[in-house]
Amino acid sequence: MNRFKQRLSQFMQGRYGIDHIYVTSLILYFVGLIVLRQINNSIYLNIFLLLLIAWTFYRVFSKNIDRRYAENQAFLRFINQIKSIVNRLWMRMRDIGTHRYRRCPNCRAQLRLPRKIGVHTARCPRCNNRFKVKIRL
Numbered sequence: 001m002n003r004f005k006q007r008l009s010q011f012m013q014g015r016y017g018i019d020h021i022y023v024t025s026l027i028l029y030f031v032g033l034i035v036l037r038q039i040n041n042s043i044y045l046n047i048f049l050l051l052l053i054a055w056t057f058y059r060v061f062s063k064n065i066d067r068r069y070a071e072n073q074a075f076l077r078f079i080n081q082i083k084s085i086v087n088r089l090w091m092r093m094r095d096i097g098t099h100r101y102r103r104c105p106n107c108r109a110q111l112r113l114p115r116k117i118g119v120h121t122a123r124c125p126r127c128n129n130r131f132k133v134k135i136r137l
């Protein structure tokens, strides 16, 4: 067993290894397998899953570490963008009865304003810009 571990660590030397894309791909792969069973097989999904798992392990054993690292960073940026969009939507839903969200026309900051029907003047706390806000309902 020890010799196996030694061989493995020698083999993995200078290779990229696992990251967030690897974990996500594996989850996607197993979800795909479950779907495959539910829909009684599909050649397209089979091919997709085969390519997915091949690409996943190509990345793990890749020696182009900088490139794989950059891919993972881009993937994390993408995931964070989605998280922030979902979070903003969730906050809007939560506050729908009491607040309205508006962007400052000057600095694009998102402001959470109390829900008062009519036209008001809002002041942006970031850039101190004053602007008109119309809240209809």
Ligand SMILES: [Zn+2]
Residues within 6 Å of the ligand: 104, 105, 106, 107, 108, 109, 124, 125, 126, 127, 128, 129
């Ligand atoms: Zn502003």
